Every structure is written in C-alpha cells, then in structure tokens.
Amino acid sequence: MKFQGQILKMTSFDAQPIQYYLTLSGDLIHMNELFGKEITIKHTGFQCVNCNENKPIYRMGFCKSCFFESPYASDTIIRPELSTAHLGIAERDLQVEKQIQLQPHTVYLSYTGDVKVGVTRNTQIPTRWIDQGATFALPIARTENRYEAGVIEVALKEHLPDKTNWRKMLQDDFEGEIDLADFQQKIKEYFPADFQKFYSEGEELWKFDYPFEKPEKINSFTLDKKPEFSAKLTGIKGQYLSFEGGNFMNVRGHEGYVIEMEIS
Template sequence: MIFSGQILKMSSQLAEPIQYFLNLNHDLISMNQLFGRELRIKHIGYQCVNCDSDEKIYRMGFCKKCFFESPYASDTIIRPELSTAHLGVAERDLEVEKSIQLVPHIVYLSYTGDVKVGVTRETQIPTRWIDQGATFALPIARTENRYEAGMIEVELKNHVADKTNFRKMLMDELESDLDLKDFRHKIAEYFPKDFKQFASVDEQVVRLDYPYQAPEKVNVFTLDKHPEYSGILKGIKGQYLQFEGDYFMNVRGHEGYVIELDIK
C-alpha cells in the first residue's frame, strides 16, 4: 500500500492511548493501526507549507522566502512576549496576527524529562502538550492575549526551563516524587506582579498516555541524511515515530517534505 504527499505534523486525538494520524496532503492515515508493520519512507521533494513552492524547506516547513515573510513564521510564534497586535502594531500582517495573538492563552508547566514552562493558545490544549511529548501538564495562568502570556513566561523561564530536551523526553524517565502542583507552589514567588491576576490555582494535572515504550537509547535520523528509510513501527511519542532498533524520526521536523510511504 503506497501513499505519497507533503508531510504535515501528525494530528492526534486524546485517548488511552493517544491516537495518531499522519497527515499526507491532508489525507489522514491512522498510525496506531500500523504498529508492527514495516514502513518504507522515501523523500522525493519539497512543498512549502505556505506557498506550495518546491524550493528546499528552510525551517518550520517554510521555504526561505516564506520563513522571513509569512506572519505564520514570525518571531512571536517562538517569542510571544514580542507580540504587538494588542497595540494595533503589525509585525508582518496585522489581521493574521490579531487572529493568533488576541485570543485566550494558557501558560503551563509540563514534564518532558524535565519540568518546563510554556505558552499556547487555549484552543491548542491538549494538542500542544501531546506534540511536545509531555507526560504531565498543568495550566498555571490564563490570559486574554499572547503578549500577557509571553511576559509571564519570560519571568518564569529565569527559574524553569522553557525548552524540551527531546532525548530526555523520549527516554521517558519519570521522577518518582514529581508533583506539578507542588512545583507551581514553589515558583509562585517568581510570578510577575503586574500579571498576578491571570494566575490559575484550581487547575488539575493532566496525564497523557502514549502508545510507546521507552527505548534503551535514542537514534534520530532525518530524511536529509537518509532519504530512504525502512523500519518496523513500534510506537509514537510527541511527534516522533519510534522504529525497531530504537530509531526515531521527528515528523514535525519534516513538515513540507514530500514523501512516498510504502506500508508493507
């Protein structure tokens, strides 16, 4: 059975375990049904997620031109504290930026091998946590826009990590005494005074169950170095496909790549 098309990040559905769907040209392939099957993945080209050009992907699924011009790849995607839509000031496209920035946001703690702080739109919960491979997650603030959430994150990341170490996340080693509510209490003193009204203290911890078993080691491959790969699919965590022999492919890291997928 052969499929082909442009890779987008996997869609997911909260369940026990989480259900994953590979997005090839907007056709969804149920990945949980393919565990134990051999997959052959062949890189055959590029297709920018913004303009559909066949230029080489530069970053985040965008060709180089779109990465530096599209509002969907602006600095505020990575650094929400730079948001200016609430001031009526455009970075690249004010209407698009309003739709992204002027909506409720969540500041959260999650455990991805370490406790980290993050920001996402409220509508992206729990998708954001699933995409990053979080084992546990806890909202700690609800804001009216992206700027407010970003300012809270900026202060807290002086005391808590704000990046996921993908190797630790994939090794799936859980600290036995981890309590995100207790962690929230410990960092409460660092919450910026001007934004304390957004703090949430009644939220519950969410646990996420992945179709996955921890490996002995982590070997990550890319289609740039291995344009054709075959392996037996064993599990999924975050946006990583786990193959037999502890080999992993980051699907989101290949957005905009065009592939042939042969399911044996």
C-alpha cells in the same frame, strides 16, 4: 499500501492510548494501526506549507523566503513576549497577528523528562502538550492575549527551562506522578507584579498515555541525511515515530517534505 504527499505534523486525539493520524496531502493515515508493520519512507521533494512551491524547507515547514515573510512564521510564534497586536502594531500582517495573538492563552508547566514552562493558545489544549511529548501538564495562568502570557513565561523561564529536551523526553519512563502543583507554588513569587491577576490555582492536572515504550538506545535521523529508510514502526511519542532498533523520526521537523510511504 502506498501513499505519497506532503508531510504535516500528526493529528492526535487524547485517548488511552493517544491516537495518531499522519496527513499526506489529503490522505489521513491512522498510525496506531501500523505498529509492527514495515514502513518504507522515501524523500522525493519539498512543498512549502505557505507558498506550496517545491523549494528546500528552511524551518517550520516554510521555505526560506516564506519563513522571513509569512505572519505564520513571525518571531512572536517562538517568542510571544514580542507580540504587539494588542497595541495595534503590525509585525508582518496585523489581521493575521490579531487572530493569533488576541485570544486567550495559557501559561503551563509540563513534564517532558524535566519540568518546563510554556505558553499555548487555549484552542491548542491539549494538542500542544501531546505534540511535545508531555507526560503531565498543569495550567498555571490564564491570560487574555499572547503578549501577557509571554511576559509571564519570560519571568518564569529564569527559574525553569522553556524548551523540551527531546532526548530526555524519549528516554523518560517515569511511572509515578510529578507534583506540578508544588512546582507552581514554588514559582508563584516569580510572577511579574502586574500580572499576578492572571495566576490560576487548582487547575486540572492532565496526564497522557502514549503508545510507546522506552528503547534501549535512541538514534534520531532526518530525511536530509537518510532520504530512504525502512523499518518496523514500534511506537509514537510527541511527534516522534519510533522504529525498531531505536531509530526515531521527528514528523514535525519534516513538515513540508514530500515523501513516498509504503506499508508492508
């Protein structure tokens, strides 16, 4: 089988184990069915996720000009505490920013080899946690907009990391249970005084089962350095495809790349 097209991040469905689908310009490929099969990937070009032009990808699937101009790549995507839509102030496009920022958000703890704090729109639960390869996740605050969640995250990340260490996430084979509720109790005192009303206790602990086994070694590669690659697919965790020999490809890190993919 041969496929060709623009890479977007994999779609996932929370199941036992999680089911993954890769989108290549309209083709939806069920990746779980390809475990044990030889996959050849060849990088042939680019297609910016915003302007669709064949321009080198700068970051997050955007070409350089779109990254600095599109409201979908604004600073508030990475730093929600910078949100200003609730004040009626535009950063790049107020209408788009209102759609993204003026909706319920969740502040959460997750375990990805370490316990971290993060923010997500409620509509992205549990997708956000699966994308980062979280083994467990626990909501700890429910806010009305992105700014409120961002302020809480800023206060808490002085005591917990807010980034996923991808290597630890892939190396982790934890089989017990991390007590995220205990972590929540310990950091409750660090909530900003004016934001205590958003604190949420007794939330459901989410657990995720990935079609993945920890390899003996980890070698992450990009299509920039290895434009053609062939190996058997062995598993998936987060947005990482795991190939034989401990080789990993971050699908989300290749959004906007155009490839040819052959399955044999």
